[in-house]
Amino acid sequence: MQNSVAEMTLDIEKIRKDFPILHQEVNGFPLVYLDNAATTQKPKAVIDALENYYSGYNSNIHRGAHYLANKATLAYEDTRKTIAKFINTAEIEEVIFTKGTTDGINIVAQGYGRKFLKAGDEILISGLEHHSNIVPWQMAAEITGAKLKVIPVLENGTWDVQAGINLLNENTKILAVNHVSNALGTVNPIELFIKKAREVGAKILIDGAQSAAHFNIDVQAMDCDFFVFSGHKMFGPTGCGILYGKRAMLEAMDPYQGGGEMIKEVSFEKTTYNEIPFKFEAGTPNIADIIALKVAADYITEIGRENIAAHENILLERATEGLSKIEGLRIIGTSKQKIGVVSFLLDGYHPFDVGMLLDATGIAVRTGHHCAQPLMNSFGIEGTVRASFAVYNTIEEVDKLVKAVERLAARKRK
Numbered sequence: 001m002q003n004s005v006a007e008m009t010l011d012i013e014k015i016r017k018d019f020p021i022l023h024q025e026v027n028g029f030p031l032v033y034l035d036n037a038a039t040t041q042k043p044k045a046v047i048d049a050l051e052n053y054y055s056g057y058n059s060n061i062h063r064g065a066h067y068l069a070n071k072a073t074l075a076y077e078d079t080r081k082t083i084a085k086f087i088n089t090a091e092i093e094e095v096i097f098t099k100g101t102t103d104g105i106n107i108v109a110q111g112y113g114r115k116f117l118k119a120g121d122e123i124l125i126s127g128l129e130h131h132s133n134i135v136p137w138q139m140a141a142e143i144t145g146a147k148l149k150v151i152p153v154l155e156n157g158t159w160d161v162q163a164g165i166n167l168l169n170e171n172t173k174i175l176a177v178n179h180v181s182n183a184l185g186t187v188n189p190i191e192l193f194i195k196k197a198r199e200v201g202a203k204i205l206i207d208g209a210q211s212a213a214h215f216n217i218d219v220q221a222m223d224c225d226f227f228v229f230s231g232h233k234m235f236g237p238t239g240c241g242i243l244y245g246k247r248a249m250l251e252a253m254d255p256y257q258g259g260g261e262m263i264k265e266v267s268f269e270k271t272t273y274n275e276i277p278f279k280f281e282a283g284t285p286n287i288a289d290i291i292a293l294k295v296a297a298d299y300i301t302e303i304g305r306e307n308i309a310a311h312e313n314i315l316l317e318r319a320t321e322g323l324s325k326i327e328g329l330r331i332i333g334t335s336k337q338k339i340g341v342v343s344f345l346l347d348g349y350h351p352f353d354v355g356m357l358l359d360a361t362g363i364a365v366r367t368g369h370h371c372a373q374p375l376m377n378s379f380g381i382e383g384t385v386r387a388s389f390a391v392y393n394t395i396e397e398v399d400k401l402v403k404a405v406e407r408l409a410a411r412k413r414k
Contacts, residue, residue, distance in 0.1 A: 010307055016392045018043040018299075029362030032397045037182050037210060037341055037388035038366050039232045043299055046236060049292035060284055076287055079294035080277070083242055086297045087227065088218040094250065096243040096280045097290050101209040102132035104228030104243035105176070107280060108205055109136035111253035113174065119145030121173040124202070126164070127153035127378055128181040128188065131371040133207045137176060146173070153378055157184040157333030165196055172202045180210035183370040183386065184333025185316070185341025187211075194223055203249070209233055212242075213300055214309045214339050225249045236296030237289035243280070250276045257282040308391045312340040315389040315398050322402035326409050332384050343370075343384035346405065348412035354385045354405070361404050 016022055019041045024031050033041060053075070059068035061076050084092045098104045113136075117123070123137045127150050141148050149172075151164035168175070175197040180187050190206055197204050205226040208217060213234035219227050226249065231240040245253075300308065319342045323329055328347030346354055355367035368383040369376045376383055387401055 010303065010311055010391070012311070012392065012394055015303070016394075018045070019392055020044055020047070022392060026362040026364070027360050032363040032400050034387040034389065034393065034397070034401060035364045035366045036390040036393075037185075037233070037370075037386065039238065040213070040235050040390050041392070042237070042296075043235055045299060046292045046295045049295045050237065050288050053288040053291050058288075061287055062278075072287060072291075075291045075294075076285075079290050079297075082294045082297050086217070086301065087212070087242075087244060088220055089244055090220055091247055093276050094244055094247055096245065096250070096277045097285055098228070098241040098243050098280075099239055099286070100230040100232070100241035101130075101207060101228045102136075104226075104241055105132055105205065105207065106136045107243055107256040108176075108226050108228075108245070108253070109140045111256050111280070112203070112249065113137065113140035113146075114143055115252075115254050117141070117144040117146040117173060120171060121146040122149050122167075122169070122171045123147070123174045123176060124149045124151065124164075124167055124172050124197075126151035126159055126177045126188070127375055128157070128159070128184065128186060129176075129178055129372070129374075130182050130207065130209070131373070133176055133178060134374065137174070150374075151177070153375065156335055157181070157186050158335045158337075159188060161189060161192070164193065168193075168196050168200050168202065170200055172197065172200050174205065175202045176205040176207070178207035178210065180214070180339055181333070181372075181375075182210050182341075183372040183375055183384070184335070184343050185210075185338040185388070186333055186335045187337040187339055190224075191222070198223070210339075210341075214305060214312065216305050219244050231289065231293045231296060234296055235299055236293040237286075240286050240289040240293050245276075247276065250280070253280075255279055255282065303391060309339060311391055312389045312393075315393055315395065316340055316342060318395055318398045319387060319389075319401065322399070323405060326402075326406055328409050328412065329405065332379060332381070340389040341386060342388075343386045344405075345381065345384055346409060346412075349408065351383050351385045354408065357408055358385075358401070358404055361400075363401055363404055365401075 021041050057068045057071040059072045061073040080095045083095050149167050152160040154160050194204050204224045206224045208227050208229040212229035225246050227244040232238040330345045332343045351367040366386045
């Protein structure tokens with residue numbers, strides 16, 4: 001294999017030292033953590049940011065007149081500025097803090113979908129969606145009378161592009177699709193579908209949960225109306241995420257929740273909502289985790305998302321090559337456009353059993369339907385074994401996975 005940009009520029013062993021959790025044994029074996037599509041591990045800088053907040057300036061934000069409140073507010077809003085740059089928004093106020101990708105989608109489905117959809121309108125999603133980009137739209141459709149349409153998925157785990165384009169029409173009001181499939185790693189042709197959706201006047205939401213840490217995201221160039229992602233899938237804390245929305249879209253929407261912070265004036269007769277972004281940030285937010293999210297974004301930027309993607313692609317190619325040679329193993333999702341995920345089945349084993357047996361040797365993978373039951377149903381399977389990679393994973397760890405699966409396959413052939 002030829003040297004890549006990542007191999008020449010990244011010191012993976014140095015990067016690994018940034019992640020305390022990686023340096024432990026599981027069942028007497030060195031931990032091999034290959035469950036990064038579910039959640040990534042956290043560098044010490046992120047952990048330190050959490051500790052520093054709670055031990056040094058824990059305070060509620062925005063309305064306090066004292067030193068700690070001011071320091072916390074500045075740190076909190078500094079994250080908003082960092083994320084605005086991270087995804088290249090036109091305005092800082094277009095960055096809304098959420099609990100994660102699921103929360104962001106629900107805010108749009110409820111605040112925009114319920115307000116503007118009507119009977120006969122259509123919402124277009126794809127067969128590759130996570131449940132969090134299916135159920136909120138089903139709920140909005142049930143309330144408004146709109147219909148849910150689905151881009152079909154081909155046998156190789158890619159969209160049926162022509163069938164999907166044919167589903168776009170003057171009744172399509174919302175296109176809501178993921179950038180990358182969490183279950184298969186397929187990179188979807190969102191640029192083409194955004195262009196086609198614009199031609200019929202549809203609004204566009206992109207689920208970037210699996211792409212924000214891997215691709216250089218430019219929401220202005222992408223020309224989506226909404227872009228959502230989670231902190232915990234990009235080396236940040238759980239319980240925090242981002243909803244980007246164009247100012248005009250956010251201002252037109254109703255708030256998803258009521259309470260403190262999202263108001264301008266309250267009386268028993270009427271409440272006037274606050275300006276964006278605060279209009280969508282009711283109550284005391286997840287202050288510590290949002291402050292630490294800035295550190296995670298800075299960490300990714302320092303390494304370089306193009307370098308991260310290049311390294312993960314090396315790991316994906318190595319895993320795909322090794323696993324493909326194993327008799328009785330079937331890879332689910334064989335698109336040429338993939339990142340960091342390999343899903344597979346092994347003859348004679350339930351996916352859960354494979355996961356348990358790999359865990360016995362210290363290898364952590366995800367098993368099941370990966371919150372994508374309709375996708376699994378389309379393949380006629382219950383679920384898969386999913387190995388997913390991050391920048392701190394190594395070729396040696398991939399080889400350990402392949403060898404462990406080879407041993408399991410050999411055991412069934414005896």
